[in-house]
Ligand SMILES: Nc1ncnc2c1ncn2[C@@H]1O[C@H](COP(=O)(O)OP(=O)(O)OP(=O)(O)O)[C@@H](O)[C@H]1O
């Protein structure tokens with residue numbers, strides 16, 4: 001996660017002032033929240049930012065806006081898009097100060113989410129999970145009722161609590177309850193290509209965040225590097241790196257040697273950690289063929305069609321299911337134009353270094 005987010009999370013405790021007379025009610029309305037700043041450098045995401053804004057702010061004939069999930073590969077720029085959205089003038093005007101950020105990357109289960117909500121909204125609840133869940137959600141509902149205005153809850157990295165299959169149902173139930181609270185709008189980011197079940201997500205679904213377009217990647221690269229604008233290898237380099245956001249890409253370039261230094265966990269980059277998390281996901285573990293498919297794809301920069309991957313594998317019938325899993329955890333993508341399944345080059349590099 002970005003340093004600025006960590007700082008923002010630790011640094012601020014803000015009190016929401018709502019005009020209610022009753023002192024007791026005032027007490028309930030104190031919330032601990034912190035909003036990380038908008039990304040200082042942000043290129044080429046105008047279209048997706050506008051789509052998300054239009055999904056979150058209701059049109060004239062709608063009472064309440066829809067909920068939106070920003071999906072995509074680790075490090076592709078989901079949080080940056082979300083932060084840019086929540087600091088946009090339209091979202092500020094609609095939700096005003098009622099924009100809440102909850103980092104979910106360390107919340108491992110339903111209990112973690114309930115505790116994080118209780119902390120963020122300064123709600124106290126005791127007892128077992130089920131009674132705390134009821135109590136926190138109903139107090140939150142009362143809080144939103146007191147506020148009497150639309151509130152936006154931004155859940156960043158929701159894949160962490162959502163991923164374990166054994167508790168996914170409970171996590172989805174909490175999210176569904178939250179999303180069903182009148183006046184609450186949910187914005188979440190999640191690695192992968194799947195949305196949690198049980199929430200009326202805005203339609204049409206937002207497509208996963210893609211890599212930057214050539215022009216934006218080039219501008220970003222020129223701004224962050226000392227490469228001259230007319231360097232003939234510039235396009236080749238960007239192409240080889242799949243136009244990944246440059247802050248990350250630059251680090252990847254610098255630390256590539258360290259990444260290749262196998263077995264030294266301390267030297268893993270954020271990108272490496274993100275890929276490792278996807279690789280160790282339970283969904284991959286239950287389908288062993290996924291790793292051999294990844295190894296094949298790591299040798300094919302232009303990817304391959306599903307039928308070719310079937311032909312290359314021993315367990316033919318398992319291949320389509322395994323490709324679905326790999327797409328869900330965003331380790332591979334299907335090209336819209338060619339239909340080929342391929343991986344972004346840093347994932348390819350990682351596979352070739354750690355799983356040759
Ligand atoms: N459009 C952009 N322009 C410039 N830099 C960007 C852009 N998008 C992302 N970045 C930078 O790329 C890095 C990764 O972005 P971000 O944290 O938004 O990705 P993410 O998809 O949320 O990652 P994760 O899956 O780890 O949560 C950050 O350093 C961010 O500042």
Ligand SMILES: [Mg+2]
Nearest residue numbers: 078079157189
């Ligand atoms: Mg993120």
